[in-house]
Amino acid sequence: MLTSLLIVTLSVVVTVDGFQFDSQVNADRYARLIEEFRCPKCLNTNLAGSDAPIAQDLRRAVYRLVVEGKSDGEIRDYMRERYGDFILYDPRLTPKTLVLWCTPFLLVLIATWLVLRLKDRRQPIQPSSSELERIRELTS
């Protein structure tokens, strides 16, 4: 009973994109990685969403690397070494991409500073004595 259960568990085959995986974990990793990589020949499509022949080849390469037991990091390195940073939709933090990563935070900081500064500048409205008189009249 236990043996047959074990055999059933071991022989689980998950199919994604026509590729067979021995575990759901690997199938999920494959699906996640092809979402993550950018098709090098396309303008703005990931490997998962492209029909370009090069995207098909790269999906097959991702499949092969997943099955060979490579980690996500190793697969990312493999792709980056061959197709450059262009292939990563999630760019690494390097001196070259520093501006890319820092600009949004910098913009928020500048905006906050501007808002605070303009708020300070705004003069509180002081009603004149005649106006105060009128208000008292109306509210009494």
Added chain:
Amino acid sequence: MTPRQTRLLLACPLIAFAALSFVLAIGFNLGRHDIHPSSLLGRSLPQFELTTLLESQSVSNEQVIGKARLMNIWASWCVACRAEHNVLKQIAEANEISLIGINYKDARGDAVAWLYELGNPFEFNIVDANGDLGVDLGVYGAPETFLVDPNGIIRYKHVGPLTEKDWLEEIRPLLATLQ
């Protein structure tokens, strides 16, 4: 709002436009967007175990390493390769470097016919029918050309059709430093 603040506010669109123009000007002048630098430069040729096109013999890195090679990715379906072919033939005739073809994702019959029609400048051709070697080399499409030194290290990569200028001004001087 003081007049100074009003002027500053009115200048905002202009400043934003100038900033955007600046960023785009840099972006558009960075070079061709379809070419991305390969970090394979300075690294070994990937391992492969394939067959040759005309002789149908098995071929691996062993047959490539030993002398400087110009490895050209081509296919019979590739229009730009046709344009490049004469340059490759000239390079082969100069007899300064051995050329190896990588027949990329092609039908064997078409590829053989292509070589008979246009001439064969290659010492031998490696058949990469499904493009796996191409992926390992970081190839986008044909044609692409790699200069590999006698130790099998990739020294130069050219995307797109090779011109006589590329050969004379880039590859040849680089080749001279290898020998």
